[in-house]
Amino acid sequence: MRLILLLLLTALTFSSFSYASENTSIDWKQKTDAYWKGQLSQEQYRVCRHEGTEPAFSGKYNDFKEPGTFTCSSCGYPLFHSKQKYDSGTGWPSFWQAINKTHITEHEDNTLWMKRTELKCARCNAHLGHVFPDGPQPTGQRYCINSVCLDFKSDQIKAK
Numbered sequence: 001m002r003l004i005l006l007l008l009l010t011a012l013t014f015s016s017f018s019y020a021s022e023n024t025s026i027d028w029k030q031k032t033d034a035y036w037k038g039q040l041s042q043e044q045y046r047v048c049r050h051e052g053t054e055p056a057f058s059g060k061y062n063d064f065k066e067p068g069t070f071t072c073s074s075c076g077y078p079l080f081h082s083k084q085k086y087d088s089g090t091g092w093p094s095f096w097q098a099i100n101k102t103h104i105t106e107h108e109d110n111t112l113w114m115k116r117t118e119l120k121c122a123r124c125n126a127h128l129g130h131v132f133p134d135g136p137q138p139t140g141q142r143y144c145i146n147s148v149c150l151d152f153k154s155d156q157i158k159a160k
Contacts, residue, residue, distance in 0.1 A: 056091025059147025
């Protein structure tokens with residue numbers, strides 16, 4: 001009887017944990033300016049929350065070549081995989097495709113006297129960079145992303 005009770009209690013605990021982690025969603029787009037100022041570095045805040053740009057060739061992920069996933073530095077949402085990264089020679093990390101098209105939103109950007117397509121994180125609305133139609137096949141797209149808008153999760157298994 002104790003064993004059955006223990007198993008039932010364990011199942012309920014894990015079931016509740018799974019339910020809470022899957023169904024408790026943060027409304028990232030409702031976070032205040034004060035929240036973002038407290039969570040991000042000054043440079044991340046300037047670029048991610050106010051559509052800034054880091055200087056070319058200055059970002060830590062421009063020449064980065066490890067296998068893994070690039071996530072939004074504001075909210076952790078997966079955006080690109082290293083298999084989709086290539087050297088565009090522009091000075092910013094460039095990708096020919098997003099992990100999932102629904103993870104990034106596109107917006108018309110007419111600043112700096114030109115027409116461009118701005119990219120934002122679909123989860124938290126952070127500015128990421130721009131997409132241009134001069135990338136490699138198979139998509140022909142160049143997702144030009146600011147390093148400061150990205151974090152990285154390695155695919156490599158760490159030895160204990």
